[in-house]
Amino acid sequence: MTGLPDFNRAAFHAAAARIRAAGHEVLNPAELCPPGISWEEAMAIDLAALETAEGVITLPGWERSRGARIEVQRARQQGLPVHALRHWLQMRHDARSAQELEYD
Numbered sequence: 001m002t003g004l005p006d007f008n009r010a011a012f013h014a015a016a017a018r019i020r021a022a023g024h025e026v027l028n029p030a031e032l033c034p035p036g037i038s039w040e041e042a043m044a045i046d047l048a049a050l051e052t053a054e055g056v057i058t059l060p061g062w063e064r065s066r067g068a069r070i071e072v073q074r075a076r077q078q079g080l081p082v083h084a085l086r087h088w089l090q091m092r093h094d095a096r097s098a099q100e101l102e103y104d
Contacts, residue, residue, distance in 0.1 A: 011059055015085050019057065027053055043067055050074055055081040057088050 012030035019026050027049040033042040046067065050056070056075040062068040062084075075082050083091070 008059070015057065015059055018085075018089065039067070043070065046071055047074060050078070050080075053080060055083065058082065058084050060085070 009030040012028055016026040016028040016031070029042070029046050029049075032045050032049055037045075047070075050071060053075070056072060058068060058072065062072070072082050
């Protein structure tokens with residue numbers, strides 16, 4: 001989030017809205033971290049939230065974010081699935097399509 005205009009909050013909120021619309025609970029760093037805290041404080045909040053997560057969804061360009069790289073590494077160490085937002089949305093679409101076929 002750091003280094004991007006408004007900490008890339010618009011992208012985080014847009015992704016969270018799509019994930020919530022699919023019926024999932026979202027732990028959105030842009031919502032968890034109050035404005036004005038330090039990077040270290042934000043990472044402590046994010047990593048604590050990761051302890052209760054069931055997976056991580058990444059946004060485009062996450063590889064350039066030191067914080068996102070740490071979060072993804074921690075998630076993988078915990079055995080959590082990590083998916084790019086686009087891939088996750090495609091998996092959801094494919095699952096819905098397969099489910100619809102079951103009822104035909």
